[in-house]
Amino acid sequence: MATVLVFGAVVSCAGPARSATAVEIRDYQGERLRSVNDFRENSIKGPQRVDSAGYRLKIGGLVKKELSLPLDQALKYPQDRRLVQTDCVEGWSVRVLWESIRLVPLLDSAGVDSGANTVIFHAVDGYTTSLSLQFVRDRDLILAHKMNGVVMSAARGYPFDLVAENKWGYKWIRWVDGIELSSDSVYRGYWEKRGYNQKGDVTGPIYEGKGPQWFK
Ligand SMILES: Nc1nc2c(c(=O)[nH]1)N[C@H]1C(S)=C(S)[C@@H](COP(=O)(O)O)O[C@H]1N2
Numbered sequence: 001m002a003t004v005l006v007f008g009a010v011v012s013c014a015g016p017a018r019s020a021t022a023v024e025i026r027d028y029q030g031e032r033l034r035s036v037n038d039f040r041e042n043s044i045k046g047p048q049r050v051d052s053a054g055y056r057l058k059i060g061g062l063v064k065k066e067l068s069l070p071l072d073q074a075l076k077y078p079q080d081r082r083l084v085q086t087d088c089v090e091g092w093s094v095r096v097l098w099e100s101i102r103l104v105p106l107l108d109s110a111g112v113d114s115g116a117n118t119v120i121f122h123a124v125d126g127y128t129t130s131l132s133l134q135f136v137r138d139r140d141l142i143l144a145h146k147m148n149g150v151v152m153s154a155a156r157g158y159p160f161d162l163v164a165e166n167k168w169g170y171k172w173i174r175w176v177d178g179i180e181l182s183s184d185s186v187y188r189g190y191w192e193k194r195g196y197n198q199k200g201d202v203t204g205p206i207y208e209g210k211g212p213q214w215f216k
């Protein structure tokens, strides 16, 4: 009976709650990393809490075979880890170690149609953003499940945050549950519709046209 109770306690710690006890990597390849606690909360509907049991990562749109992957199956795809900085248009930056599945093998297993040139990402809070398929492939982008070696917290984006290297923070969509292949190369996501640059390059302009609210 005692064994059952102890085992039960361990199981209930699975998922995002475990990150509270695991230790963050703070030194990596001679560099002092920032902490996962250094991020600011600015989500459109506040932090989301995704239940791993009911979660599915869907890949659809212009694909040969739609996929709907439970979390454990999604995590079986090839993984990578990257030291990347997030830059928000509000003027703050945080550099941490991001780790988990690569998008290209995921897209390849769904089979991308030749007409697709854009990847539209969807999240549980209704937020969307897009990147060109070419950029996703060239950069071999990853969806992060861990930050600084620890499974990310619900607030940070569990179970997946897009590591949109060299793009403004609004391209780093958290709580991702949908990946849509599209031919709409001028698609505008949540902030892009409100005047933020559709390409979102950190080396390029923040706004387009007349700036905020222009596309409303
Ligand atoms: N689903 C979702 N993802 C989102 C947002 C959001 O409101 N909802 N906000 C974006 C913006 S504007 C920024 S700057 C980053 C900040 O998140 P981070 O602190 O994890 O980098 O999240 C991005 N991803």
Ligand SMILES: [Mo]
Pocket: 042, 088, 089, 090, 169, 170
């Ligand atoms: Mo942002």
